[in-house]
Amino acid sequence: MAFPRLCRDSRGTVRRAMLFALLMLICSGSPAVAEPPAMRPAHGRAVELTVFSPAMGASVSVIVLPRPDPSRPAPVLYLLNGIDGGTAGDGWTDRTDVDRFFADRQVTVVVPVGGAGSYFTDWRADDPVLGRPRWTTFLTRELPPIIDATFGGTGANAIAGVSMTGTSVFQLAMAAPGLYKAIGSYSGCVRTSDPAGQAMVATIVTAEGGTVANMWGPPGDPAWAANDPYVHADRLRGTTIYVAAGNGQAGPLDQPHSTGIDGNPAKMADQLAIGGMLEAISDRCTRSLRDRFAELGVPATFDLRPSGTHSWGYWQHDLHNSWPLFESVLR
Structure with missing residues (x-):
């Protein structure tokens, strides 16, 4: 490739001199103007962006609920879906009232679609099934500038996730200090590098067809501890944190006609048995994290x-309960 040679050598004809000047701009690292993402209407007031990720070498679908008043800039709330990445209609925009809840709140809501079983982290190796997951790079470096430029962002962000991504929000906050002023973790299990945590992570990754060694290496590799928010909880100091979990016992939203069950006995049994077991695990993880934060003197709401x-x-x-806390630091 001739760029390096031309960047070093300015001699030649006028045409070459002009080319040299242009290439000097490239070599000096002047930022290129990003091509605007493809955009189309989705449902309600939502729009769907197709954003190309150079890090992953693939396009990512992103659902956006724009701020209600386009004449004023607004902060951005990123919401991460769970284990399947929301690709099966099982995500924030399909299963909750986020559209209505934020309809009159001056905030742009962004929901990436995809990332099943990836923990929304940067994997060390490509995976035969999951491809090239580089979600940390996408969510901290590639996507935010596009969202801010397209939807009038103020530069103030919060991020929340459920289940698998209840871990990811902590990891992303550690990877990009200051990018997210607030994080919300709902029914997550943050500790990932002890034997129980490694088993849990492996189960989730394998359930979506991935090979866990492609993410952080084999068990015991230093990358597991490096990505463990429990181990590095002190690095979250200064971030507004909200953590929530139930205890797995049937509650007011676990009734035959609750949303998501809708009178279906099979769904009822699954929510009580599998959902109850998973939430009991989340409860133990959340109590352990609460104790860890207390030990280090890191403020957090549980x-x-x-x-x-x-x-x-x-x-x-x-999400409803944590929003007032988020809003207070996004202003």
Whole structure:
């Protein structure tokens, strides 16, 4: 490739001199103007962006609920879906009232679609099934400038996630200090590098067809501890934190006609059995994290619900309950 040679050598004809000047701009690292993302209407007031990620070498679908008053800039709330990445209609915009809840709130809501089983982190190796996950790079470096430029962002951001991504929000905050003023973790399990945490992570990644060694290496690799928010909880000091979990016992949203069950006995049984077991695990993880933060003197708000399973109805309530805290630091 001739760029380096031309960047070093300015001699030649006028035409070459002009070319040299142009290439000097490239070599000096002058930022290129990003091509605007493809955009189309989705449902309600939502729009769907197709954003190309150079890091992943692929396009990512992103659902955006724009700020209600386009004449004024607004902060941005990123919401991460769970284990399947929201690709099966099982995500924030399908299973909760985010459109209505934020309709009159001056904030832009951004929901990436995809990332199933990826923990929304940068993997060390490509995966035969999951491709080239570089979600940390996408969510901290590639996507935010596009969102701010397209939707009038103020530069103030918050991020929240459920289940698997209840871990990811902490990891992303550690990877990009100051990018997110607030994080919300709903029914997550943050500790990832102890034997129980490694087993949990491996189960989630494998459930979506991925090979966990492609993410952080084999068990015991230093990358596991490096990506463990429990181990590095002190690095979260200064970030506004909201953590919520139930205890796995049937609660008010685990009834036959609750949203998501809708009178279906099979869904009811799944929510009580599988959802109850998963939430009981989340409860233990959340109490352990609370103790860790207390030990280090890191301020955080914990909502340990007296009941409730691992399900969207509770996560919708968690978002509602945490929003006033988020809003207070996004102004």
